[in-house]
Amino acid sequence: MRIVKYKFWESGESKLRFSEVELGKLNLLVGDSGSGKSMFLNTIYKLARVAIGQEIAENACWSVQVEQGGVTYGWEVETGEAATEPPVIVKERLWRGSGEETVTIVERNESGFVFQEKELPKLSRDKSSIALLRNEESIKPLYDGFRNILRRDFSTGELAESMKYRAIDPKLGNQEVE
Numbered sequence: 001m002r003i004v005k006y007k008f009w010e011s012g013e014s015k016l017r018f019s020e021v022e023l024g025k026l027n028l029l030v031g032d033s034g035s036g037k038s039m040f041l042n043t044i045y046k047l048a049r050v051a052i053g054q055e056i057a058e059n060a061c062w063s064v065q066v067e068q069g070g071v072t073y074g075w076e077v078e079t080g081e082a083a084t085e086p087p088v089i090v091k092e093r094l095w096r097g098s099g100e101e102t103v104t105i106v107e108r109n110e111s112g113f114v115f116q117e118k119e120l121p122k123l124s125r126d127k128s129s130i131a132l133l134r135n136e137e138s139i140k141p142l143y144d145g146f147r148n149i150l151r152r153d154f155s156t157g158e159l160a161e162s163m164k165y166r167a168i169d170p171k172l173g174n175q176e177v178e
Contacts, residue, residue, distance in 0.1 A: 001145030004072070005065040008043045011080070018043065020063070041151070048149035050077060051142070053131025056087040065098065068145040072098045075142070077128060088125035096138070105138050 007020040018040055029037040047062050049055040061078045077092040094106040106115055106129040113120045115133060123132050134143035 001142075001148065002067045003044070003064060004067055005063075006044065007063040008040075008047070009061050011059040011061060011078075016043075045149060045151040047077075048146045050079065051075075051128050051130045051146035052134075053127040056089065056126055058087040066142070066145065069141045071096060071141065073142055074098070074102070075130070086126065089128055090125075092129055094129060094139075094142075106133070 002025070003023050005020055005022050007018060009015075009017040016039070018036075029040065031037050043060075043062075046055065046057050046060070047064065050057060050060075050062075056079050059080055061076075063074075063076045065072065065074045067073075074095045075092070076094075078090045079087050080090040081087055089108065091109040092106065093104065093108070095102045095104045097103055104114075104117075106113075108114070108129055113123055113129070115129070115136075116138065123129075130139055130143050130146065133139040
């Protein structure tokens with residue numbers, strides 16, 4: 001999955017905001033310590049967790065355009081607090097295509113859930129439409145793409161552990177390559 005455009009903002013007290021960013025094929029985040037580079041990456045990771053149904057952030061809004069399998073998708077999702085529940089999906093919209101050539105896949109809000117122009121029963125608001133419909137042909141590529149977004153923890157020994165030198169298996173050196 002390649003993120004083409006990305007925007008994030010919070011509607012809660014802290015009001016964290018990242019203006020829309022257009023990303024290329026290779027990107028480098030540069031800035032002083034404390035300028036928000038890790039926070040930016042963490043919001044992308046959290047979006048992926050929302051997409052695959054592992055987490056719902058409180059009072060968060062995303063607008064993202066991605067390319068997956070040669071297809072462009074757009075997804076807007078807003079989460080919020082429910083009176084007696086953990087955070088929930090307040091509204092979301094998912095479409096395929098870009099510019100004027102778009103086809104809406106999902107339109108969801110507090111009053112309804114439409115998937116490919118068909119009204120669905122109200123489904124759980126603690127999961128995104130991507131997680132709920134992950135086995136549908138039009139959704140599966142997105143689910144698989146978001147599932148592959150990973151985060152590395154640089155503040156623990158995890159990075160050092162992954163960088164250790166390891167001996168090459170001697171059996172590998174005796175194989176012929178055709």
